[in-house]
Structure formats: C-alpha cells, structure tokens
Amino acid sequence: MRADKEAFIINRGIFFVQLPDLFMTASSSLSRNKSRSILTILGIVIGIAAVILMLSIGQSAQGLILNQVADLGSDLIFIEPSSGGDSSGPPSAFVEQTLKIDDAKALERSGLFMDVSSMIVSSMAVSRGEESKFSQVTGVTEGYLSIFPADVAEGRFIERSDVDSYARVAVLGKEIAQDLFGDQDPIGKEIKIKQTTVRVIGVLAEQGSRFFQNLDQRIAVPVTTAQRDIIGLDTVNFIAARTSQDIESAKDEIRWILRAEHDIDNPENDVKKDDFIVSSQSDAVEIIGIVGGVLTILLSSIAAISLVVGGIGIMNIMLVSVTERTKEIGLRKAVGATYSEILQQFLLEAVLLTMLGGIIGVLIGVITSRLAASILASYIEGWQSIVPMEAVVSGVVVATTVGIIFGLYPARRAAHLDPIEALRYE
Amino acid sequence: MSSSIPLIDLRDVKKQYINDGVATTVLHGVSFAIQEGEFVALMGPSGSGKSTLMHILGFLDRLTEGAYFFRGQDVSRLDDNALTAMRRDQVGFVFQAFHLLPKSSVIDNIMLPMMYVGVPRSERRKKAEQALDSVGLSHRTDHLSNQLSGGERQRVAIARALVNNPSLLFADEPTGNLDSKSGSDVLQLLQNLHTSGHTIIMVTHESEAAEHAERIIRIRDGLLVSDARDHARRQGSIYNK
Ligand SMILES: Nc1ncnc2c1ncn2[C@@H]1O[C@H](COP(=O)(O)OP(=O)(O)O)[C@@H](O)[C@H]1O
Ligand SMILES: [Mg+2]
Numbered sequence: 001m002r003a004d005k006e007a008f009i010i011n012r013g014i015f016f017v018q019l020p021d022l023f024m025t026a027s028s029s030l031s032r033n034k035s036r037s038i039l040t041i042l043g044i045v046i047g048i049a050a051v052i053l054m055l056s057i058g059q060s061a062q063g064l065i066l067n068q069v070a071d072l073g074s075d076l077i078f079i080e081p082s083s084g085g086d087s088s089g090p091p092s093a094f095v096e097q098t099l100k101i102d103d104a105k106a107l108e109r110s111g112l113f114m115d116v117s118s119m120i121v122s123s124m125a126v127s128r129g130e131e132s133k134f135s136q137v138t139g140v141t142e143g144y145l146s147i148f149p150a151d152v153a154e155g156r157f158i159e160r161s162d163v164d165s166y167a168r169v170a171v172l173g174k175e176i177a178q179d180l181f182g183d184q185d186p187i188g189k190e191i192k193i194k195q196t197t198v199r200v201i202g203v204l205a206e207q208g209s210r211f212f213q214n215l216d217q218r219i220a221v222p223v224t225t226a227q228r229d230i231i232g233l234d235t236v237n238f239i240a241a242r243t244s245q246d247i248e249s250a251k252d253e254i255r256w257i258l259r260a261e262h263d264i265d266n267p268e269n270d271v272k273k274d275d276f277i278v279s280s281q282s283d284a285v286e287i288i289g290i291v292g293g294v295l296t297i298l299l300s301s302i303a304a305i306s307l308v309v310g311g312i313g314i315m316n317i318m319l320v321s322v323t324e325r326t327k328e329i330g331l332r333k334a335v336g337a338t339y340s341e342i343l344q345q346f347l348l349e350a351v352l353l354t355m356l357g358g359i360i361g362v363l364i365g366v367i368t369s370r371l372a373a374s375i376l377a378s379y380i381e382g383w384q385s386i387v388p389m390e391a392v393v394s395g396v397v398v399a400t401t402v403g404i405i406f407g408l409y410p411a412r413r414a415a416h417l418d419p420i421e422a423l424r425y426e
Numbered sequence: 427m428s429s430s431i432p433l434i435d436l437r438d439v440k441k442q443y444i445n446d447g448v449a450t451t452v453l454h455g456v457s458f459a460i461q462e463g464e465f466v467a468l469m470g471p472s473g474s475g476k477s478t479l480m481h482i483l484g485f486l487d488r489l490t491e492g493a494y495f496f497r498g499q500d501v502s503r504l505d506d507n508a509l510t511a512m513r514r515d516q517v518g519f520v521f522q523a524f525h526l527l528p529k530s531s532v533i534d535n536i537m538l539p540m541m542y543v544g545v546p547r548s549e550r551r552k553k554a555e556q557a558l559d560s561v562g563l564s565h566r567t568d569h570l571s572n573q574l575s576g577g578e579r580q581r582v583a584i585a586r587a588l589v590n591n592p593s594l595l596f597a598d599e600p601t602g603n604l605d606s607k608s609g610s611d612v613l614q615l616l617q618n619l620h621t622s623g624h625t626i627i628m629v630t631h632e633s634e635a636a637e638h639a640e641r642i643i644r645i646r647d648g649l650l651v652s653d654a655r656d657h658a659r660r661q662g663s664i665y666n667k
Contacts, residue, residue: 021541032529331525334486335539335586336514338507420486423525 026349029321040317041357044402047306048358048395052365052388054299057372059386062292066285067382068210074281076147077251079103079239079258082277097235098262098275101223104141104239106261112253113243117143118236120226126219128180128191135176136218137193139226139236147240150215155187155202162201163222168229171202175216193219196229208381251278307398310357311406318350318410329414330422343415350407351400358399362392431498432459433594433625434483439492441478441648452478454648455492460627462593465620467639468629475648476629477598483627484519484596485512514542518587520597524579526571526586532558533567536586543590557585561615577608584615588624595619597628601635613638 030037081098104118120139125132142160145152153174162169170191177186177200186200198221207215227233243250252269258276259266266273322329329342337345366387373385441453452475460466468476481487482494485501488509494501496512504512518539526535536554545553558564561581566574571582580600587595597616601609617638620626628639636642640656 020547025541327525328527331527332538332542333510334513334519334525336510336542338510338542341542420481423521423523 022344022348023352025345026352029325030349030352033321036317037353037356040313041310041353041360043310043313044307044354044357044399045361045364047303047310048361048399049365049368050306051299051303052362052391052395053368053372054302055296055388055391056365056369056386057376058292058295058299059388060373060376060384062288063384063386064380064382065211065288069281069284069288072148072281073242075242075244075247077241077243077247077254077278077280079241079254079276079278080237081235082275096275097233097237099236099239100234101227101236103258103261103276104236106257107239107241107254110253110257112245112250113241115143115146116239116241117141117147118223118239119144120223120231120233120236122226122231124194124230126176126180126191126193128189131180133176133179133217136213137226137230138218138220139223139231140220141223144220146242148210150207151205153203153205154185155200157202157204158220158222163224166224166228167222168196168198168225169201169222170198171204171220172200173204173214173216173218174206175214176219177203193221193230196225198225212380247280247282251280254278303398307402311354311402314350314353314403315406315410317353318346318407319413321349322346322410322414325414326417326422326425329417330419330425333417333419334423339415342417343411346411346414347404347407350411351403354399354403354406355396358396361399362395365395366392430461432495433462433464433497434458434460435493435495435498436483437493437495439479439482439489439494441475441482441487442490452648453482453489456645456648456650457492458643458650458653460625462625463620463623464641465617465626465639466628467636467642468627468645469631469633469636469642470645470651472631474646476631476645479645480596480598480627480629484517484594485509486519514539515590516593518590518592518595520580520583520587520595520600522599522602524576524583524603526579526582528570528572530571531568532563532571532574532582535571535582536589539586539590545590553589554585557589558582560588561585575608576604577611580604580608580612581615584612584619588619593625595624595626597626599629599631601630601632609635 079099081095083095099118101118104116107113108116118139118141121136123134123136126135126137127133140158141163142158145157152171155171157171158167158169161167170193172180172186180186180191181189186203188199188201190197190199192198204216204220209215221230223236227236241250241254245253255269255271255274255278258264258278259274262275264274271277332342332345369387370385373383377383377385436459437457438455439453439457440451440455442449442451444450456475456479468479470476478487482489485504489502496516501509501512527538530538533551533554536557537550540550540553555564555567558567561584563578563581563585566578566582571579574582580603584595584597584600595616600612600616604612613635616626616628620640626639628635630636642652642654643650644652
C-alpha cells in the first residue's frame with residue numbers, strides 16, 4: 001500500500017526544510033511578540049547607533065583638522081619645547097619652556113628658511129575703558145602672516161621694527177575689534193592688556209576658526225613686548241618656519257642649529273636627548289591618524305561590550321521563548337521535525353532579531369549622525385558630515401553574528417527536547 | 427493478509443525508565459502483531475502502560491528490551507534522525523489534549539506537518555483543505571484553533587494527523603477530554619476512516635469507545651492480558667480475562 005514510504009533512512013541533508021518555511025515560522029513567532037522583540041533588540045540598536053554616531057563625529061573632526069593642516073601647507077615646520085622622549089603635542093604646563101627668541105634668530109641667520117616666526121600665547125583680560133574681554137594674546141614676529149596667512153583689513157601688521165623696539169602696539173582680530181570698539185575705527189586708539197597699555201595699529205580680516213579656536217578673537221602683539229611687558233617670560237611657546245628644501249633634511253638642519261644654541265652634545269642625532277621637538281605637518285597628519293585609530297579601537301570595544309550585553313539579552317529571551325514554546329516544539333518533533341530543523345528555526349529567530357536590531361541601529365546611527373553634523377556645522381566652520389560606511393556594513397554583519405553566537409545555546413536546547421516530555425510540559 | 431509481513435510485530439517488548447538511579451519497569455514483555463487495515467483498541471486501567479506502548483509503536487520512544495519490527499524492519503536499529511523520519515512519513519498522532527498551536531489558524535495547524543515532509547508550498551493548502559473537509563470542518567478553515575469547541579479541535583487534530591497520508595494513525599484517549607456527544611462524533615469519524623482503509627490504533631480505557639474497534643488488546647501492569655477480535659467478542663468471549 002505504501003511502498004513509496006519504505007525507505008527507512010532518507011538522506012535529506014541539513015537544510016531540508018526550505019528557507020522560506022523557516023523564515024515564515026521564525027518571523028511569525030517574532031511578530032506575535034512584537035513588544036518583547038523590540039525590547040530585546042533595544043540594547044543592540046542603541047549600541048550600534050551610538051558607535052556609528054561617535055565614529056561619525058570623530059571622523060568628521062579628524063577630517064576637519066586634516067583639512068586645516070593641509071591649508072597651512074606641507075612646507076611648514078614647528079619647533080616646540082620638549083622634556084625628552086618622543087612625546088609631542090601642544091605646549092603644556094608640564095614641559096619646561098626652553099625656546100628663546102634667539103633660537104629663531106639663529107634659524108633666520110642660517111639662511112635656510114623662507115620665514116621664521118616665534119610665538120608666545122596667553123589668555124588674559126583685555127579692556128578699553130569700561131569694556132573688558134578675555135582674549136588670547138599672541139606674541140608674534142613680522143613673519144607670522146606668512147606662517148598663518150590672513151588679510152589685514154585696516155592699518156598694518158606688526159613689523160620688524162616693532163619687534164626690535166618692544167613697541168607697545170597691537171593688531172586685533174575682527175571680532176575682538178568689534179567687541180571693544182563697536183562701529184568706531186580702532187586704529188590709533190589705546191587698549192589695556194592686563195596692566196599694559198598698547199596702541200591698535202591694525203585689524204585683521206575675518207579668519208574663522210582653526211583647530212577649534214576662534215582666530216577672530218585673538219590679539220597680536222610683538223613677541224618682545226609680550227615677553228617683557230605683558231606675560232613676563234623670556235621664552236616662547238613655539239617657533240614656526242617654512243622651508244623650500246626637503247622637509248626631513250630641513251628638520252635635521254634645525255636640530256643641529258638648536259643643539260648648538262642650547263649646548264646639547266648629541267652627535268648621534270638622538271632626538272630624545274634634545275630639549276625641543278621638531279615636527280612637520282606630515283607628522284601632525286600621522287598623529288591625527290594615530291588618534292583616530294585609537295578612537296576607533298576605543299569605540300569598537302564599547303561596541304563589542306554593548307553587543308555582548310545585547311547578545312546575552314537575546315539569549316535570555318530565546319531561552320524564555322524555548323521554555324514557553326516547549327509544547328510547540330514537542331508537537332513539531334512529534335510530526336517529524338528533526339533536530340536540525342528545530343535548531344535552524346530557533347537560530348533563525350535569534351538571527352532575525354539581532355539583524356533587525358543591527359539594521360535599526362544603523363538607520364538611527366546614520367540619521368543622528370546627519371543631525372549632529374548639521375547642528376555642529378552651524379557652530380563650526382567647515383564641519384562636514386561623514387557617515388562611516390564600514391561601520392554601517394559591519395554593524396549589520398556583527399549584529400547578525402551576535403545572533404548566531406548567542407542564539408545557538410537556546411536553539412540547541414530546543415532541538416534536544418524530548419517530544420514526549422515536551423508535549424507533557426505544562 | 428496474515429500470510430504477508432505484519433505492519434507491526436512486537437516481540438517481548440520491555441520498557442524501563444530510570445530516574446535518579448531508580449528503575450521503573452513499565453512494560454514487562456508485550457508481544458502482538460497488527461496487520462495493515464486493522465482498527466485496534468488498546469485498553470487497560472490508568473497507569474498500565476498504554477501510552478508508553480503507543481509511544482514506542484509510534485517511534486516517539488525506544489524500547490528497553492525485545493524487538494519491534496515495522497514492516498519487517500528492526501526499529502531498534504534506527505538512529506534518532508531515522509526515527510524522526512518514521513514519525514514524519516509513517517504515522518499520524520491524535521492526542522487526548524489535542525496539542526494544536528493555539529494562536530495559529532485551523533488551516534495552518536493542518537499544514538504544519540507538510541512543512542517537514544517537503545510538500546511544495548503551493549500544494550499544502552489544497553491538501554489541508556481536503557483533510558479538513560474529510561473531518562467535516564471546511565467552514566472553520568481560517569478560525570484560530572483556540573476559538574473551536576473541544577470536539578472540533580479533536581477533528582482538526584485528526585485532519586492534521588491524516589494530511590500526510592500516514593500508514594498508521596495513533597489516537598491516545600482521543601475522547602478523554604470530550605463530552606459524550608463530541609466523543610461519539612470523533613469515534614464515528616475514526617470508524618469511517620477505518621472503513622475507508624486506514625490502520626488505526628486507539629488507546630482508551632472506555633469500553634464504549636473500544637466498541638468501535640474490531641480488535642481489543644488489553645494490558646494491565648505492563649502485561650498483555652487479552653487480545654480479542656470482533657468475531658470472538660460477538661461470541662461473548664470478549665470480557666474473558
Ligand atoms: N518518563 C517516565 N519516567 C518514569 N515513569 C514513567 C515515565 N512515563 C511513564 N511512567 C510510568 O509508567 C507507567 C505507565 O504510564 P502510561 O504509559 O502513561 O500509562 P497509561 O497511559 O496506561 O495511563 C505509569 O506508572 C507512569 O508513572
Ligand atoms: Mg495514557
């Protein structure tokens with residue numbers, strides 16, 4: 001009667017049940033528990049969205065800085081004080097200030113550089129009559145504008161004679177000029193920097209911001225005046241120079257000159273023995289790349305933690321689901337579902353959950369990144385929206401993998417159930 | 427018929443459960459054969475081992491000792507996947523508690539076993555509708571199964587058990603949860619299925635239910651106590667011990 005069913009062992013392969021069946025079964029059981037499904041994937045959604053948002057902001061900031069670095073030109077070299085080692089970074093209170101104006105003069109004398117400028121920077125109160133503002137006062141030389149190009153809107157910039165004569169003169173950024181003088185012409189008028197009275201000789205055209213500093217709020221004075229009369233130091237924070245030679249050999253030239261100036265005995269050219277550090281724009285680019293890499297690793301580990309937490313949540317819910325559906329599993333096994341068919345059904349449920357979490361997380365991450373970029377762009381000039389595509393793709397892939405890993409244990413538990421005991425379960 | 431290989435051939439089957447190191451012997455050596463086309467009632471008091479026996483016969487459980495030949499082939503030598511394939515391809519089950527998926531429609535419940543047999547999706551609904559029609563519930567196709575009465579649920583369960591054309595239909599106390607009217611409807615349905623050629627093994631402890639079968643096997647405390655066919659019962663020997 002049933003000769004066609006004689007075969008005892010029918011080799012059907014692992015993926016016998018067609019994917020559409022599995023998919024329908026899994027998705028219908030998920031949609032039956034909508035709010036639970038959504039709560040379950042929330043951890044993964046938030047984790048992935050947050051990482052994309054942070055990566056986007058990080059990469060946009062990095063891009064902005066790199067653009068500004070590029071704007072300054074690749075022939076620019078910075079010299080900063082250093083307490084040895086290979087640390088690098090902005091002037092810090094913990095670093096002994098070792099650079100002097102004479103160092104810049106020695107570089108100039110060598111005739112190897114097109115422009116050399118030494119700078120000292122300090123934030124302090126600036127006032128005109130009743131009007132008082134906090135401003136970044138920058139002691140500069142006449143070469144400053146060829147290092148950091150800007151247009152002079154009114155009057156003139158600081159000249160060599162001003163530096164040599166400790167002239168009490170100042171050049172204002174556009175905004176600080178506006179703040180102190182309103183619509184009046186500031187040229188020839190006097191302002192007070194701390195207790196020192198200086199005369200305004202020029203106003204710079206609008207520059208915007210660089211490295212998150214508003215250049216239009218700055219005040220430039222001769223570096224000599226700044227040292228002796230305003231800040232009270234005989235050092236400078238850094239020296240900048242432009243060269244037409246090969247950058248690396250120019251950097252070496254600078255090192256030899258400064259070692260002679262500082263009486264450093266360092267014939268083996270070991271930069272760790274120097275009390276200064278010489279870096280070019282390409283070094284800055286490299287450092288920014290390293291910072292970006294560290295940021296990415298940091299964010300990736302946060303992502304990994306949140307995905308593990310999310311995955312444990314998935315595992316928990318899947319275990320609850322297996323327990324709740326013990327009878328259903330018993331019935332499926334009784335009507336002929338194999339171990340691997342039950343395994344696949346529950347695994348697919350977990351994967352659908354996390355994949356959905358990944359997709360929603362990516363969408364929210366992209367939307368909030370765009371939103372954040374448009375808000376930041378209105379505050380920070382040149383801010384661009386960067387959505388990290390690799391994070392978008394890996395967000396979905398990783399979420400799916402989390403589903404497989406954390407869904408496996410509950411799925412195996414379901415697949416191992418004994419049909420009789422499962423059917424008897426209350 | 428008796429000359430051919432029996433559908434089921436049980437030889438001195440024993441079943442022992444071991445829980446926490448304590449062994450409980452439920453079947454002490456049961457032997458009988460069932461031919462294709464029979465309608466057998468498996469009777470005995472509660473706890474006598476009827477369900478255990480049915481689970482072994484239906485490939486849901488394994489025997490501890492003895493032999494079970496299905497169409498002449500030794501079932502004890504099948505691995506788990508092969509046993510699953512036997513459940514899927516050879517038998518249909520009807521349970522006392524129906525075991526329908528409560529939040530699924532009647533038609534989805536009936537289509538479920540076809541998923542594992544690999545019936546193409548396009549054919550499933552038609553086959554399920556035919557099965558539903560054969561139990562007289564065409565008008566309930568898209569109801570949720572938990573909206574049905576007990577009698578209707580059990581008929582849906584029968585349709586589900588039949589949908590893959592099994593060699594053998596098992597029913598474990600199919601009327602146990604039903605009122606007498608629905609119960610006799612279900613029994614009538616089983617009898618009609620038998621008349622149209624199905625082999626049926628029904629576990630029951632109710633004599634009225636067993637009346638519908640053409641053969642009654644009685645067990646008590648895991649031992650077979652009688653095995654009587656229709657003609658013997660008509661001769662009045664049916665209530666012999
Ligand atoms: N998994 C099990 N472990 C231990 N004892 C069991 C198990 N299943 C059934 N039994 C015992 O086997 C005996 C027969 O059970 P069962 O076959 O369900 O009887 P019936 O269906 O005739 O009422 C009962 O005493 C029951 O407690
Ligand atoms: Mg029972």
